[in-house]
Amino acid sequence: MSRLIIISNRVSAGGGAQGGLAVALSAALREKGGLWFGWSGEQTDQFNGKINFERTDGVVTATIDLEQRDIDEYYNGYANRTLWPLFHYRIDLAEYERSFADGYQRVNERFANTIVSLIDKDDLLWVQDYHLFPLGRQLRDRGISNRIGFFLHIPWPPRRLLATLPEAAELVASLLEYDVIGFQTQEWLESFYDYARDEMGGTLDDDGVLHVGGRKVRLIACPIGIDAEEFSTLANSDTARATFERVRASVAGRSLIVGVDRLDYSKGLEERFLGYERFLSDHPEERKEVTLLQIAPPSRGSVESYQRIRSTLEGLAGRINGAHAGLDWVPIRYVNQGYSRDALAGVYRASRIGLVTPLRDGMNLVAKEYVAAQNPEDPGVLILSRFAGAAEQMPDALLVNPHSAEEMSDALRQALIMPREERIHRWRNLMAGVQKHDVMWWLKCFTSALALKSVPTPPTTFV
Numbered sequence: 001m002s003r004l005i006i007i008s009n010r011v012s013a014g015g016g017a018q019g020g021l022a023v024a025l026s027a028a029l030r031e032k033g034g035l036w037f038g039w040s041g042e043q044t045d046q047f048n049g050k051i052n053f054e055r056t057d058g059v060v061t062a063t064i065d066l067e068q069r070d071i072d073e074y075y076n077g078y079a080n081r082t083l084w085p086l087f088h089y090r091i092d093l094a095e096y097e098r099s100f101a102d103g104y105q106r107v108n109e110r111f112a113n114t115i116v117s118l119i120d121k122d123d124l125l126w127v128q129d130y131h132l133f134p135l136g137r138q139l140r141d142r143g144i145s146n147r148i149g150f151f152l153h154i155p156w157p158p159r160r161l162l163a164t165l166p167e168a169a170e171l172v173a174s175l176l177e178y179d180v181i182g183f184q185t186q187e188w189l190e191s192f193y194d195y196a197r198d199e200m201g202g203t204l205d206d207d208g209v210l211h212v213g214g215r216k217v218r219l220i221a222c223p224i225g226i227d228a229e230e231f232s233t234l235a236n237s238d239t240a241r242a243t244f245e246r247v248r249a250s251v252a253g254r255s256l257i258v259g260v261d262r263l264d265y266s267k268g269l270e271e272r273f274l275g276y277e278r279f280l281s282d283h284p285e286e287r288k289e290v291t292l293l294q295i296a297p298p299s300r301g302s303v304e305s306y307q308r309i310r311s312t313l314e315g316l317a318g319r320i321n322g323a324h325a326g327l328d329w330v331p332i333r334y335v336n337q338g339y340s341r342d343a344l345a346g347v348y349r350a351s352r353i354g355l356v357t358p359l360r361d362g363m364n365l366v367a368k369e370y371v372a373a374q375n376p377e378d379p380g381v382l383i384l385s386r387f388a389g390a391a392e393q394m395p396d397a398l399l400v401n402p403h404s405a406e407e408m409s410d411a412l413r414q415a416l417i418m419p420r421e422e423r424i425h426r427w428r429n430l431m432a433g434v435q436k437h438d439v440m441w442w443l444k445c446f447t448s449a450l451a452l453k454s455v456p457t458p459p460t461t462f463v
């Protein structure tokens, strides 16, 4: 059996606190042997290529330290200030700097130079996400002819947006060195194909293989899932129950609406607050009957656009609370903190509505976690943005356009008055999908294609 080598920006073996993805990748590594390679998260004065090996829960991880300049240009720079905004359709926030592009190439080369010595001839290589687009090509340049796959966790932008990136053509050309490219949805796959067809003359055959410039690359849509079973179990744990009771008691009979997101402009938090504000003014009778709990731990704090969103949201929450709050009620509870997964499961279960309204999202696992945590006898309602990858799989959610405060207001109203039978009916359909296309399904979908085995159920038709 071939070993599996996973390469990602950071490694998080052991699972637990890191969630389903780390659990699934760790399980695959335990089964197939191999290792997980990435940046340690640590800084060194001068890059030395020294590999730190560790064994965590039967999984071998290999990490390297990076220089401050690498972290600034590759991670905070090209990954988070150039590619992340562009790939989430925010060219207004994307910064195009040659030093970022150079630093990105340099760190990818550092990864390639270090990994080469760890690769055996039959290993399957699996590269994760937008931090490492050029890695496949750099490994090929170093004589690696193994099967190499790439999975993109975020959206692929439309061709005309991508064309604004000075390195777009080079970046796409380097992706063609992979044997398999996986996307979260058919939509992102098609956006990628549009570019390859219109800019490079590529064609797609009936097996989903892209032919371009003498290269053949298999394109697949493999939506990522959660460990549904584990999450339902978490929702019944002691911590979850205690959290459930505490949260319920604190809202004193009101309906709780919950949002859980990294503090990121792609998650549509500002629009969410505005939609909720609209609901409060459209439905004065509902005032004091609902509370919005928004949990949003800060992320990427050294990037300016992330500092800005933080202060915008603080201002907005303050304004809405100032306008509507009374002696014993505030409309928005805004919490900048992370919680353990079992506590989070209790919060989801205590919430009548899961409000998941990103402006753009590769998939969105919170939507799936919310569903998995519900009480089957009395489930809550998921309100989900049409622009999250998860919407392709979750037609039984109330799908909304997060740019429209009116649509959000209507959906909140509809969710609050929805009869129990309808809630149960929708939830059962959603839960069936979350269970069927779970994280192990995703893993199998991708690794089968990588190992040239048949791919399970075409992921274009879900549930």
Ligand code: ADQ
Pocket (backbone or CB within 6 Å): 019, 021, 153, 154, 224, 260, 261, 262, 295, 296, 297, 337, 338, 339, 340, 341, 344, 361, 362, 363, 364, 365, 366, 369
């Ligand atoms: P993210 O953008 O990070 O991931 P998401 O899929 O929602 O987004 O995953 C977030 C995870 O963090 C969830 O498991 C959630 O429970 C956890 N989390 C969020 N806030 C938390 C808090 N306050 N406390 C504890 N845990 C918290 C990227 C892409 C997504 C894609 C994933 C996986 O942007 O579109 O779904 O990768 O491919």
